[in-house]
Amino acid sequence: MSLTEFFSLSLTAILIENFVLIKFLGICPFLGVSKKVSTAAGMGIAVTFVMAMASALTYVVNTYLLVPFDLQYMQTLAFILLIAALVQLVEMFLQKSVPALYQALGIYLPLITTNCAVLGVAILNVDNGYNFIQSVTYGAMSGVGFLLAIVIFASVRERIAFCEYPKCFDGFPIALVTAALLSMAFMGFQGLNIFG
């Protein structure tokens, strides 16, 4: 993969087709853990890590196990099990070897199994026919896109907490309206295609 291709793929994954704001993947953690910037950043980093790992593993399983044995119809089942096992493994590994990081991310890790962004990126890699390096790049960069979106969103929400708005907008509605405005901003990137 050339450097241009790398940048082009990264730009697409982070800005032009942002997973959360344009593709609607991973909305649950986006709305659920975005009340504080620090926790949002923790969640974002954990998701990025798992998405990169999941992209690599699902690529290997799909190419060397599902395709040769004509088992593509088992894709969903195989991928979700792989992701659940991966998350569990990452959790145990962090707990033993990097306890500081585990302390920071611990509570978010189990939540990632049901984050549709992770399964989504695995399926998209297969649908788009990416090779191994492209898959891992796309997975990691989509994770960065998620991190960017959730950190911006959390910092906006921290400020909204001090604003006055109609009482019926309390909680989710005001967050969704904020997300709509943020998503509109990200739509501006749609015309961005500097690498042709």
Added chain:
Amino acid sequence: MASKKYMRQFVSGIIDNNPTFVQLLGMCPTLATSTSLENAVGMGLAATAVLAASNVVISLLRKFIPQKIRIAAYVVIIASFVTVIDLLMQAYLPELSKSLGLYIPLIVVNCIILARAEAFASKNSVLPSFVDGLSMGVGFTLALSAISIVREILGNGTLYGISLFGSGFQPAAIMIMAPGGFLTLGLIIALVQKLRQRAEGKERRKS
């Protein structure tokens, strides 16, 4: 007697405990597939089928599944049904299957289904679990339809693919794009909260 009880449970799942507007579960498919009424109904019915079937099976197996690995077991059961539905839709509804695309396999990670498995089917017998799955599914379908009606009319000037206003209408395309989804859902939930607050206020004045 029993049928009345199930009826009440069914209605409460649709209105008082609506999975989308009240429990706020399963936001990703809600936003992504509510661009047109056709997609919304297709997605809703697919999710309903998976919900009802997985609730029944999980309820049947609730005494055999060990406590520690129950989530993994539920995910496997749900994923199996999603695969069945996915293949059925590819065979019999190829166009709908293409337009929903990625979001059909993603029913696996729809939080409504796992939440109902954990909160209801793992504690109740088969028939109530089936009714619960069905009512949550119908509630989800209706919520999706409500959002998609607003978005399709404003964003495309059509309803279920039928043109409403003639050729002079300038649709606001933003409503069927990502921001419109967030905005419509936010405004509808705000409306629901407003109605609930008013109802609670009335009750308080009565007592």
